[in-house]
Amino acid sequence: MSQEPFSRGQWKSRVGFILAASGSAIGLGNIVFFAANAYKFGGGAFYLPYLFALFVFGIPVMILEFGLGNFTGRAFPESLHRIAGRKGEFVGWWANLNAGFITMYYITILSWVIGMLFGAFGALWKDSIPVPAFGIAEGDLANPYAYFFHMLSTWKPILYVALVWIFNIIIVRKGAETIESATKVFVPLMWIFMILLIIRGVTLENGMQGIYLLFTPNFEVMKDPSVWQGAFAQTFFSLSLGFGIMTAYASYLPRKSDLTTNSIITSLLDSGFAYIAGLAVFSILFAFAIVPQASTIGMMFFILPQGIGEMPDQSVTVFGVVFFALLLLAGLTSSVSLVEALVSSMRDKFGWSRKRTIAIAAVIGFCGSAIFALPQVVNPGLEDDGTLGLTLLDLFDHWAFSYGLLIIGFCECILVGWFLGADKVRLHLNENSSIKLGAWFDVLIKFVIPLALLVVLGYSVWGEIKDGLFGTSFAENFSEEYGFLRYAPRFALAYWLIICSIAAFLLARRGSFAKAE
Numbered sequence: 297m298s299q300e301p302f303s304r305g306q307w308k309s310r311v312g313f314i315l316a317a318s319g320s321a322i323g324l325g326n327i328v329f330f331a332a333n334a335y336k337f338g339g340g341a342f343y344l345p346y347l348f349a350l351f352v353f354g355i356p357v358m359i360l361e362f363g364l365g366n367f368t369g370r371a372f373p374e375s376l377h378r379i380a381g382r383k384g385e386f387v388g389w390w391a392n393l394n395a396g397f398i399t400m401y402y403i404t405i406l407s408w409v410i411g412m413l414f415g416a417f418g419a420l421w422k423d424s425i426p427v428p429a430f431g432i433a434e435g436d437l438a439n440p441y442a443y444f445f446h447m448l449s450t451w452k453p454i455l456y457v458a459l460v461w462i463f464n465i466i467i468v469r470k471g472a473e474t475i476e477s478a479t480k481v482f483v484p485l486m487w488i489f490m491i492l493l494i495i496r497g498v499t500l501e502n503g504m505q506g507i508y509l510l511f512t513p514n515f516e517v518m519k520d521p522s523v524w525q526g527a528f529a530q531t532f533f534s535l536s537l538g539f540g541i542m543t544a545y546a547s548y549l550p551r552k553s554d555l556t557t558n559s560i561i562t563s564l565l566d567s568g569f570a571y572i573a574g575l576a577v578f579s580i581l582f583a584f585a586i587v588p589q590a591s592t593i594g595m596m597f598f599i600l601p602q603g604i605g606e607m608p609d610q611s612v613t614v615f616g617v618v619f620f621a622l623l624l625l626a627g628l629t630s631s632v633s634l635v636e637a638l639v640s641s642m643r644d645k646f647g648w649s650r651k652r653t654i655a656i657a658a659v660i661g662f663c664g665s666a667i668f669a670l671p672q673v674v675n676p677g678l679e680d681d682g683t684l685g686l687t688l689l690d691l692f693d694h695w696a697f698s699y700g701l702l703i704i705g706f707c708e709c710i711l712v713g714w715f716l717g718a719d720k721v722r723l724h725l726n727e728n729s730s731i732k733l734g735a736w737f738d739v740l741i742k743f744v745i746p747l748a749l750l751v752v753l754g755y756s757v758w759g760e761i762k763d764g765l766f767g768t769s770f771a772e773n774f775s776e777e778y779g780f781l782r783y784a785p786r787f788a789l790a791y792w793l794i795i796c797s798i799a800a801f802l803l804a805r806r807g808s809f810a811k812a813e
């Protein structure tokens with residue numbers, strides 16, 4: 297079938313590209329997850345493993361993903377196909393499908409952010425509201441918990457899911473061009489909102505206490521391997537690596553681009569944002585003696601809103617709205633990068649028009665996000681104290697995030713390092729970059745990073761076996777009373793591993809790609 301070559305589009309400016317890439321990297325993870333991890337892993341001491349993971353492992357993989365996309369001018373599956381044929385392409389599609397799950401539930405989480413944003417204008421700050429679906433009377437469960445669970449037990453999140461998908465469609469509708477226009481406004485706004493929160497946090501009475509804690513190192517914890525594992529996973533997720541996003545974004549850059557410097561700038565913007573977010577989170581929480589939680593959802597929807605709710609009256613609504621608006625902007629600039637990575641992979645393969653590809657992705661994606669948002673699915677294990685029980689979302693997150701990204705990181709290092717030759721990408725990068733990479737880069741990509749990833753993955757699997765396989769220990773919580781949902785843990789694992797693999801295999805079997813300009 298001969299087709300007209302399709303146009304892939306390009307970024308208009310280097311700044312536009314860096315804003316879009318850093319917009320992808322700076323997301324919900326930077327705002328609360330970094331601080332939560334820093335707290336869990338001993339405050340100041342966490343920075344050392346984190347910085348180590350960032351420089352030895354995060355930045356080089358970011359350079360690799362940028363280099364790969366720019367070297368081939370294609371998104372992940374076709375890039376990897378060019379390197380290693382069908383097995384490469386299989387990895388590319390598998391990464392896309394893994395990212396597809398993450399897109400679905402990431403958008404569900406954003407739909408809850410929208411619900412909370414509406415609440416922040418008033419209802420969220422009342423003492424309590426009843427949650428009829430769970431038989432919880434007014435006064436039994438305090439806000440923000442009650443407000444959140446009330447929202448979850450209605451159909452509203454489905455509406456918000458539709459809204460988030462519509463925002464995504466609008467932003468990716470012309471690819472790089474429209475993403476660039478949106479991120480040029482959103483990303484600077486995110487920095488402004490974050491600075492406002494920091495100023496409010498440190499000017500609270502006792503606000504500085506939290507900051508001291510953040511910078512007081514506790515070196516004891518560094519002997520604990522899970523600190524290192526936490527730092528590695530945090531770096532990968534935070535830099536949006538292992539999704540094929542950075543490859544797709546760099547494929548829209550002219551071939552003569554300074555990719556190494558761009559990678560370093562993007563990574564430093566990302567970690568810089570996480571770092572300053574720590575100042576806001578710690579000052580707000582410690583001013584009111586609220587203990588952080590090592591859960592992104594818990595921190596976003598309960599812990600920080602609780603802190604904001606304790607602020608002096610005139611601050612509550614303003615900073616509540618600023619906080620949730622910040623989450624929404626940061627989340628949108630990340631979710632559009634996920635959607636764009638999928639869309640560009642599909643277009644490379646099938647040569648479909650942008651409209652058609654986006655329509656297919658959005659319909660499937662909306663259905664998936666809506667399933668994660670269904671009141672019945674979201675909350676089978678709501679406990680008496682109002683913590684979010686084990687949900688389908690947690691189950692998928694466990695596999696797609698904790699394992700998926702690292703497995704893909706491992707595969708891409710092997711494919712680029714051993715099949716293509718790390719030196720080929722390095723020479724391409726060095727041609728136009730002001731910072732020249734030495735042979736050490738090849739050593740990192742071929743040996744050090746894959747080995748480190750294997751160790752981290754092995755450690756996780758070992759923990760899984762030791763403490764009872766995640767699926768089975770979860771199954772106890774999903775007891776008879778949840779009906780068919782009791783199969784959810786096994787379903788999540790099987791779906792993620794088997795269906796993803798079969799689909800990736802089928803996509804990679806058809807070897808041809810559409811022609812692009």
Ligand code: PHE
Nearest residue numbers: 321323324325326534536630
């Ligand atoms: N990097 C984003 C964050 O820190 C996460 C993310 C980006 C997740 C893109 C998925 C896709 O929150």
